[in-house]
Amino acid sequence: MHLAWILAWRFRTNKRQNGFISFISASSTFGIGLGCFVLILLLSVMNGFEKELKDRLLSVIPHAEFKSVYASGIENWPAEVEALKLHPEVTFVEPYVNATGMLQKGNKMKAVEMTALEPLYAADGVIPSLVTSQQWLQFQTDENATMLGIGLMQKLDLVVGDKVQILLPQLSEDLSLSAPKTLRLNIIASLDMGGELSNHIGFMHMSLAAQTQNIHHGAQGIRLRYRDAFAAPKLTREIGYKLTPEVYMSDWTIKDGNLYQDIQLVRAVVYIALSLVIAVACFNIVSTLVMAVNEKQSEIAMLKSMGAKNSLIILVFMLQGSFNGLIGTIVGVTLGILMATNLAAVARFIEDLLGVQFLSGDVYFIDFLPSELNWNEVYITALIAIILSVLATLYPAIKAAKINPAKVLGH
Structure with missing residues (x-):
């Protein structure tokens, strides 16, 4: 050798x-x-x-969403939230309401996807870490408070402390569109969530959004995060089939999986x-x-x-x-x-x-x-x-x- x-x-x-x-x-x-x-x-x-x-991205957006098939929302959602918290693969659970509409400031308008949160449940999530403790306390105490993505605020020339209008479309009993409802919200914080997400997303109170959209049970759906985000498709279906209320199931790979x-x-x-x-x-x-x-x-x-x-x-x-x-x-x-x-x-x-x-x-x-x-x-x-x-x-x-x-x- x-x-x-x-x-x-x-x-x-x-x-x-x-x-x-x-x-x-x-x-x-x-x-x-x-x-x-x-x-x-x-x-x-x-x-x-x-x-x-x-x-x-996956620390901000939910890994899975369970949305009620009925306009009245999820009945007895607090019990469903507590049951989901016991799942070994679930790290965070919260109720939510989606409110998609038009944000208006003066003569400027921009489409916005508002996610309405219940502060009591959202306190354990990621959103409080994106704002100061004083801003989060203000969000908890002011039902008309809102937090908007920084890109959205820049496009409408908004700053923290401004008041803004949001126009929410309404469905009549025959499922045709009626005159939108207008809400006046106080901007208490801007959120930098990275990329396109900051250009169209905002957060508001769940109780206000549910009342405005006639969601009688208070929560339109439940969203959660897993220990392993990449196991979301499998876990979402396993959990969804066992839920008592009838829901539409969705996970992050459907919206952002591309x-x-x-x-x-x-x-x-x-x-x-x-x-x-x-x-x-x-x-x-x-x-x-x-x-x-x-x-x-x-x-x-x-x-x-x-x-x-x-x-x-x-x-x-x-x-x-x-x-x-x-x-x-x-x-x-x-x-x-x-x-x-x-x-x-x-x-x-x-x-x-x-x-x-x-x-x-x-x-x-x-x-x-x-x-x-x-x-x-x-x-x-x-x-x-x-x-x-x-x-x-x-x-x-x-x-x-x-x-x-x-x-x-x-x-």
Whole structure:
């Protein structure tokens, strides 16, 4: 084995080696390193988006909603809320009323999706953490208080302390639209929930919304969050089928799941595409070794005439080719790890340097480039690159072992 290492290294570093062979060898090393680097970096970005989606967006929006099929709302909803709190996978439960209408300030109007909350139940949720304790206390005591998304307030030129009108559509008994009801609300806080969500959402009192929309039982539905947000589709159906009232079931993947699905799709495409890039770079190892074998036929013949076994010749050229894959993998993985762990700072530096912004907070739920390094993906990437590199050496190495010393030296 020691002899095989010495011979492989000498064959690789031979100064008389053909320049074209050296170029192909270097290009294979570069290709493998580049593939590993980009694959680790992009997978880390996808992991970062998934983490931010879970920590930011899914911490604000409900994971599941159970909405009454009747206009009167959910009968005896406090008992249903208390029963759902006992479920081991549920971390938060609250009643709600949805009130979609038009927000008006002067001659400006904007569509708004108001979620009406019961302060007693919402106190354990995320909303209180988005405002000051004084603002939350004001929301609890003032039935006409409202909290609006910061993007919505900017579009209507609103500030905290303003009074605003909201027009809520009304349905008559024959289900036709009648004159909307107008409510005057006091803006006590602005909410920055990231991305498009801040451009159309607001919160108000459940009792006021229920009264305005003739929801006699007080709550239109119940919404909750789970320990594992990604288990929402399965858990929502399991819980919904066991509820006493008749409800429509919905989970976050129906409204906002397209973002998560896009992340998973991009992750799969990136993995396949860059694995193929690494595979193509490994094919260059085949070309390099085939040319090296043809160039060193006399040396191989001399080794075999001195008693070298076929297994030694095969091992020598496998090691020589594997050096390319090993060096490329080590360099690519190292650079990938360094870049992935410092991506946010690097991206911010480039943004400041070029005067551009990669992600706009008005469009996306974050305004920076996230990154989350997954060590299992690093190990898998390195393993794939090394395995492909070793497999690429088999054909040239076996071809070298089949060289006939008598035929080569006879010429």
